[in-house]
Amino acid sequence: xxxxxxxxxxxxxxxxxxxxxxxxxxxxxxxxxxxxxxxxxxxxxxxxxxxxxxxxxxxxxxxxxxxxxxxxxxxxxxxxxxxxxxxxxxxxxxxxxxxxxxxxxxxxxxxxxxxxxxxxxxxxxxxxxxxxxxxxxxxxxxxxxxxxxxxxxxxxxxxxxxxxxxxxxxxxxxxxxxxxxxxxxxxxxxxxxxxxxxxxxxxxxxxxxxxxxxxxxxxxxxxx
Amino acid sequence: xxxxxxxxxxxxxxxxxxxxxxxxxxxxxxxxxxxxxxxxxxxxxxxxxxxxxxxxxxxxxxxxxxxxxxxxxxxxxxxxxxxxxxxxxxxxxxxxxxxxxxxx
Numbered sequence: 001x002x003x004x005x006x007x008x009x010x011x012x013x014x015x016x017x018x019x020x021x022x023x024x025x026x027x028x029x030x031x032x033x034x035x036x037x038x039x040x041x042x043x044x045x046x047x048x049x050x051x052x053x054x055x056x057x058x059x060x061x062x063x064x065x066x067x068x069x070x071x072x073x074x075x076x077x078x079x080x081x082x083x084x085x086x087x088x089x090x091x092x093x094x095x096x097x098x099x100x101x102x103x104x105x106x107x108x109x110x111x112x113x114x115x116x117x118x119x120x121x122x123x124x125x126x127x128x129x130x131x132x133x134x135x136x137x138x139x140x141x142x143x144x145x146x147x148x149x150x151x152x153x154x155x156x157x158x159x160x161x162x163x164x165x166x167x168x169x170x171x172x173x174x175x176x177x178x179x180x181x182x183x184x185x186x187x188x189x190x191x192x193x194x195x196x197x198x199x200x201x202x203x204x205x206x207x208x209x210x211x212x213x214x215x216x217x218x219x220x221x222x223x224x
Numbered sequence: 225x226x227x228x229x230x231x232x233x234x235x236x237x238x239x240x241x242x243x244x245x246x247x248x249x250x251x252x253x254x255x256x257x258x259x260x261x262x263x264x265x266x267x268x269x270x271x272x273x274x275x276x277x278x279x280x281x282x283x284x285x286x287x288x289x290x291x292x293x294x295x296x297x298x299x300x301x302x303x304x305x306x307x308x309x310x311x312x313x314x315x316x317x318x319x320x321x322x323x324x325x326x327x328x
Contacts, residue, residue, distance in 0.1 A: 153293045166298070169285075171269055173295030174247040180291045205265040212270045216277070 145183040148195050152179045159203050163210050171209065175202040229317070231267040235275065236302070236310040243301035245286070246272065272300055280306030 153176060160168035175198060182194050229237075238244065238252045249272075250263045275281040286297040302310060 157293065167269070169295045170246060170298045171265060173289070173292035173297065174245070175265070176293045176295065177247055177289070177291055202265065208266065209269055213273065216270070216274065 145191065148192060149176075149180060149183050152176065152195055152199050155199055156202060159206065163206060164213060167206065167210050167213055171202070171206055175199075229261060231263055231271045232275065233313055233317070234261050234263060235268070235271055236280070236306065236313060239281070239300060239302045239306070240310050240314070243299050245297040245299050249300070275306070276300070279303060280309055 156172045156175060160172045163172075179195050179198055182188050182191050182198070185191075188194065234253045234257070235249060238249050238256070241252070244252060246268050250268055253261050253263050272281065272283070276283055280303060281300045282303050283298050283300045286299055288294045288296050
């Protein structure tokens with residue numbers, strides 16, 4: 001869906017009214033629900049994105065190697081929450097500095113950005129992805145990581161239903177902590193594989209340790 | 225190469241330096257032994273529970289942690305007898321390795 005941007009450089013909050021369709025609303029609600037469930041917390045990221053004032057910020061490091069990489073749906077969700085819109089491709093020095101615009105600059109920036117978007121839209125409507133106040137790149141990756149952590153949590157939580165409380169909370173909790181560390185480390189190679197491997201090995205050891213736990217409790221013998 | 229100590233000894237020594245929970249103890253042992261002793265889920269938790277049953281450790285639950293999906297950490301600390309056992313073990317190991325001359 002291509003947003004219909006204002007022709008007169010209206011504040012972006014006005015512009016994005018055109019995006020408020022049911023599908024986006026549902027997508028946003030699903031994402032917020034997923035983020036609330038997710039054990040991942042990227043600083044203020046999750047809280048910010050679901051905050052009622054809609055001015056939250058996703059923070060992560062911006063590097064030359066990892067410029068903006070924002071999925072269309074993610075952008076729209078961000079915009080939907082009330083963030084200022086922005087062009088994803090930032091090339092000039094002036095635009096780069098706008099990434100770090102302060103609150104005071106926002107009103108003016110909104111107008112300029114809206115105009116910029118409108119100009120871009122004329123050239124290619126598919127380029128009109130907009131995001132601002134997302135001071136971290138790679139939202140698509142962020143979303144994937146959040147989804148992965150929710151998946152891991154769901155699987156381990158379900159598996160844990162059959163385990164004693166102590167084993168469940170201690171071992172599943174430590175496993176989730178490890179998974180979150182993997183997912184929040186941007187340099188971790190192939191986090192997806194690592195997470196699924198961790199889930200599998202955790203399930204295996206949970207089963208083994210639960211048997212040991214019961215045996216040791218019944219017999220009063222050492223498990224090792 | 226076989227690890228120089230078993231999980232039981234490694235955990236007792238790790239806990240001399242202060243209380244900790246499973247994941248933290250795994251890292252502590254790995255760091256202090258420069259990766260020579262690697263504990264894992266299969267031996268850490270059963271051993272911790274054994275040590276607690278034997279009265280060498282005491283455990284308590286911390287507050288729920290968001291990065292663990294709201295699950296609390298379980299912290300372990302040495303009891304007085306655990307401390308004695310750990311120190312005796314450290315002396316024994318130091319004595320043993322102190323007696324050995326490096327191969328020429």
